[in-house]
Amino acid sequence: MSDEYEITDKDIDSVVHYLTIFHPENANREFAIEMLEYLKAAYHRLALTNPEALEELYDAFEASKKNQ
Numbered sequence: 001m002s003d004e005y006e007i008t009d010k011d012i013d014s015v016v017h018y019l020t021i022f023h024p025e026n027a028n029r030e031f032a033i034e035m036l037e038y039l040k041a042a043y044h045r046l047a048l049t050n051p052e053a054l055e056e057l058y059d060a061f062e063a064s065k066k067n068q
Helices: 009-022 029-049 051-066
Strands: none
Touching (some): 029 051
């Protein structure tokens, strides 16, 4: 597995689906790609500037996995 996350068509389709439901005015591939790129950069910045917050996100994710 690569260390670098690459946006896939499946990711884009999933975001377009989300946008269709919650933000239909922005439900298109271009917006979805920009949103994924923004989120990718935001998580990178968070890891560099506030690793405690990133750990909190991890803990929330881990808890959600246990509840499945």
